Amino acid sequence: QVQPVESGGGLVQAGGSLRLSCAASGRTFSRYAMGWFRQTPGKEREFVAGISRSGSSTDYADCVKGRFIISRENAKNTVYLQMNSLKSEDTAVYYCAAKAYYFDYDALNYDYWGQGTQVTVSS
Numbered sequence: 001q002v003q004p005v006e007s008g009g010g011l012v013q014a015g016g017s018l019r020l021s022c023a024a025s026g027r028t029f030s031r032y033a034m035g036w037f038r039q040t041p042g043k044e045r046e047f048v049a050g051i052s053r054s055g056s057s058t059d060y061a062d063c064v065k066g067r068f069i070i071s072r073e074n075a076k077n078t079v080y081l082q083m084n085s086l087k088s089e090d091t092a093v094y095y096c097a098a099k100a101y102y103f104d105y106d107a108l109n110y111d112y113w114g115q116g117t118q119v120t121v122s123s
Helices: none
Strands: 003-007 010-013 018-025 032-039 046-051 058-060 068-073 078-083 092-100 117-122
Touching (some): 003 092, 018 032, 018 117, 032 068, 032 078, 046 068, 046 078, 058 068
Parallel strands (some): 010 117
Antiparallel strands (some): 003 018, 018 078, 032 046, 032 092, 068 078, 092 117
């Protein structure tokens, strides 16, 4: 079992960068695939990026591909989301989530969630 805790959100101008971190408690972090999701009011939580247990496999939503990078350090029980060339449409609450075995594009398949961190991009 892991408990993710996100940090690093904030206010940034369009074109700028932010790095989100997700620190997960527990001694079994490396057994979990991790995902980043985001949500805006009135909309469903959407997949942003996913990373495999070892970090060797990643995938991204088309809208962030080429701008965002997901990575992890299992020795630190931490997963990151580097966000570059930010746009106003990236404004959302960003969530980190964990699931056993393989990452997934459906939020319903994740078992553990953080509380979220707000990212606001001003145009």
